[in-house]
Amino acid sequence: xxxxxxxxxxxxxxxxxxxxxxxxxxxxxxxxxxxxxxxxxxxxxxxxxxxxxxxxxxxxxxxxxxxxxxxxxxxxxxxxxxxxxxxxxxxxxxxxxxxxxxxxxxxxxxxxxxxxxxxxxxxxxxxxxxxxxxxxxxxxxxxxxxxxxxxxxxxxxxxxxxxxxxxxxxxxxxxxxxxxxxxxxxxxxxxxxxxxxxxxxxxxxxxxxxxxxxxxxxxxxxxxxxxxxxxxxxxxxxxxxxxxxxxxxxxxxxxxxxxxxxxxxxxxxxxxxxxxxxxxxxxxxxxxxxxxxxxxxxxxxxxxxxxxxxxxxxxxxxxxxxxxxxxx
Amino acid sequence: xxxxxxxxxxxxxxxxxxxxxxxxxxxxxxxxxxxxxxxxxxxxxxxxxxxxxxxxxxxxxxxxxxxxxxxxxxxxxxxxxxxxxxxxxxxxxxxxxxxxxxxxxxxxxxxxxxxxxxxxxxxxxxxxxxxxxxxxxxxxxxxxxxxxxxxxxxxxxxxxxxxxxxxxxxxxxxxxxxxxxxxxxxxxxxxxxxxxxxxxxxxxxxxxxxxxxxxxxxxxxxxxxxxxxxxxxxxxxxxxxxxxxxxxxxxxxxxxxxxxxxxxxxxxxxxxxxxxxxxxxxxxxxxxxxxxxxxxxxxxxxxxxxxxxxxxxxxxxxxxxxxxxx
Ligand SMILES: Cc1ncc(C[n+]2csc(CCOP(=O)(O)OP(=O)(O)O)c2C)c(N)n1
Numbered sequence: 001x002x003x004x005x006x007x008x009x010x011x012x013x014x015x016x017x018x019x020x021x022x023x024x025x026x027x028x029x030x031x032x033x034x035x036x037x038x039x040x041x042x043x044x045x046x047x048x049x050x051x052x053x054x055x056x057x058x059x060x061x062x063x064x065x066x067x068x069x070x071x072x073x074x075x076x077x078x079x080x081x082x083x084x085x086x087x088x089x090x091x092x093x094x095x096x097x098x099x100x101x102x103x104x105x106x107x108x109x110x111x112x113x114x115x116x117x118x119x120x121x122x123x124x125x126x127x128x129x130x131x132x133x134x135x136x137x138x139x140x141x142x143x144x145x146x147x148x149x150x151x152x153x154x155x156x157x158x159x160x161x162x163x164x165x166x167x168x169x170x171x172x173x174x175x176x177x178x179x180x181x182x183x184x185x186x187x188x189x190x191x192x193x194x195x196x197x198x199x200x201x202x203x204x205x206x207x208x209x210x211x212x213x214x215x216x217x218x219x220x221x222x223x224x225x226x227x228x229x230x231x232x233x234x235x236x237x238x239x240x241x242x243x244x245x246x247x248x249x250x251x252x253x254x255x256x257x258x259x260x261x262x263x264x265x266x267x268x269x270x271x272x273x274x275x276x277x278x279x280x281x282x283x284x285x286x287x288x289x290x291x292x293x294x295x296x297x298x299x300x301x302x303x304x305x306x307x308x309x310x311x312x313x314x315x316x317x318x319x320x321x322x323x324x325x326x327x328x
Numbered sequence: 329x330x331x332x333x334x335x336x337x338x339x340x341x342x343x344x345x346x347x348x349x350x351x352x353x354x355x356x357x358x359x360x361x362x363x364x365x366x367x368x369x370x371x372x373x374x375x376x377x378x379x380x381x382x383x384x385x386x387x388x389x390x391x392x393x394x395x396x397x398x399x400x401x402x403x404x405x406x407x408x409x410x411x412x413x414x415x416x417x418x419x420x421x422x423x424x425x426x427x428x429x430x431x432x433x434x435x436x437x438x439x440x441x442x443x444x445x446x447x448x449x450x451x452x453x454x455x456x457x458x459x460x461x462x463x464x465x466x467x468x469x470x471x472x473x474x475x476x477x478x479x480x481x482x483x484x485x486x487x488x489x490x491x492x493x494x495x496x497x498x499x500x501x502x503x504x505x506x507x508x509x510x511x512x513x514x515x516x517x518x519x520x521x522x523x524x525x526x527x528x529x530x531x532x533x534x535x536x537x538x539x540x541x542x543x544x545x546x547x548x549x550x551x552x553x554x555x556x557x558x559x560x561x562x563x564x565x566x567x568x569x570x571x572x573x574x575x576x577x578x579x580x581x582x583x584x585x586x587x588x589x590x591x592x593x594x595x596x597x598x599x600x601x602x603x604x605x606x607x608x609x610x611x612x613x614x615x616x617x618x619x620x621x622x623x624x625x626x627x628x629x630x631x632x633x634x635x636x637x638x639x640x641x642x643x644x645x646x647x648x649x650x651x652x653x654x
Contacts, residue, residue: 033508034509129430132431305638307646308644
């Protein structure tokens with residue numbers, strides 16, 4: 001029987017997940033700048049304060065250090081906070097709480113405490129917000145033992161993964177793409193929980209594997225269509241969760257296609273493309289027919305002006321070129 | 329009124345009009361025409377603070393600003409053409425198209441720049457002031473910020489340090505009542521914002537930010553003290569932003585009437601015009617002449633910037649690092 005589907009935006013997907021989890025568990029609380037009365041600068045929390053009250057949905061002052069730290073405290077005392085940091089660039093401010101406290105308290109205490117926190121935060125560029133409001137920082141957090149990192153691309157993933165992240169007993173950095181909130185996609189009417197750490201094949205193919213996430217994944221899917229017209233059959237894999245990373249799914253795909261491209265918006269140097277390529281090299285170098293290719297941003301901040309920003313942020317054509325390069 | 333005062337008032341008037349017309353052009357032409365990318369944070373309504381405060385500084389004093397900094401930039405001397413070019417992403421903009429509206433700067437003019445990371449400019453101001461002090465210069469540093477920034481750790485660390493090290497910083501808080509959607513009473517435990525640096529021994533003062541002369545006089549007073557004694561000062565300006573927080577602000581947190589009513593009663597440019605006309609400093613036709621002249625100047629700057637070249641895409645790849653070093 002075909003699933004019943006409906007079409008919603010990425011922002012609606014986030015909101016639906018938050019609402020469902022708040023109904024399901026009254027220990028889920030929400031706070032951040034402008035998330036309450038206003039409903040979030042991207043509309044992802046519209047109506048939640050009205051429905052759940054000002055105790056559970058709180059506007060904070062512009063105090064990212066406190067937002068992060070309060071989330072840690074509330075979680076230690078048994079709540080399940082979802083804290084929003086308005087731009088992922090300002091996760092830098094909250095990083096003491098996230099990196100030094102949330103990520104380590106359980107371990108340092110010999111397992112006495114759980115830290116069920118979600119730090120939601122939009123990242124990414126493409127809209128002319130320039131260097132301090134456009135970064136893609138998933139690698140910072142994926143590097144920290146104790147944290148999980150999720151970077152959904154489609155509304156269905158956003159909804160299902162956010163539900164899983166809220167139910168997880170660990171701190172999760174949940175990165176949304178700010179230029180993607182109005183992106184529409186189909187979700188099953190019946191709500192689902194998508195487990196963390198499980199990749200999905202977004203498009204099956206036999207000639208080359210493209211691993212990509214967040215907004216860049218939609219570019220990879222477009223690139224796959226362009227390449228199909230040339231007779232190149234691209235498989236597109238979305239890890240969805242970056243920490244933990246479902247490397248088995250990637251290896252399985254490469255076993256079939258024998259070619260690897262990783263495409264992401266973050267800068268290439270030290271980006272997660274390097275980690276994926278390294279793990280593949282360690283475990284399956286022989287299955288690769290050609291050197292792997294990374295399609296990622298050059299080592300510069302994000303510029304404001306459009307022609308320059310388009311040069312820095314990987315586009316569909318860059319992925320197409322990367323795939324051609326990988327095929328030789 | 330003395331001729332000198334009249335001249336000064338007209339100078340303020342001219343600078344306020346220039347900022348207003350620049351931002352109206354952004355609002356009415358650049359944004360709808362998609363000539364502007366990202367977020368625009370207009371300071372329409374806050375011109376008296378920028379102009380009054382910056383005119384009270386010396387030319388070699390430094391200014392750090394915020395996301396809402398078009399007015400600060402222009403009052404510090406950036407020319408409208410290079411600002412238009414920058415916000416339209418042109419190669420000839422003051423930051424070569426790399427920064428845009430939230431990152432205007434001009435090293436030569438002592439406009440260290442806008443810093444849209446709320447609160448972040450205040451410790452920077454302390455560092456700039458430390459350098460002045462170490463050099464034995466009596467230059468000072470003015471940091472503008474919104475009342476929302478008072479809730480950042482950065483502000484409190486900076487204020488304490490500036491007081492402790494006796495740094496010549498002017499902390500200039502523009503209280504426009506809202507931080508995006510969040511009104512003051514929902515973000516600050518203490519409503520008397522002028523007292524928020526008291527714990528560091530910095531006595532703040534509240535100033536009517538809609539009257540340019542009052543701003544000018546207040547800043548002149550504290551600047552003198554800061555310069556002579558090398559101590560930080562702190563002023564809070566009552567002001568209001570008549571536009572939304574940024575381009576896509578739905579403004580559900582206030583009524584349309586509130587903003588219109590504020591505009592009718594408190595527009596700093598109208599207030600200044602009425603005062604000048606009322607006490608016969610300036611005849612009405614002269615204000616019209618000023619308006620026409622400045623508007624034409626802004627129109628011309630815009631038209632010029634519009635013809636200017638785009639950067640090459642590859643210019644993006646240069647400039648992240650300085651060449652050389654010592
Ligand atoms: C550290 C940080 N947190 C959040 C933001 C997002 N943000 C941009 S402007 C703004 C409100 C600022 O309010 P205020 O300081 O009062 O200045 P105003 O916008 O009223 O001029 C917020 C929350 C930011 N730019 N920096």
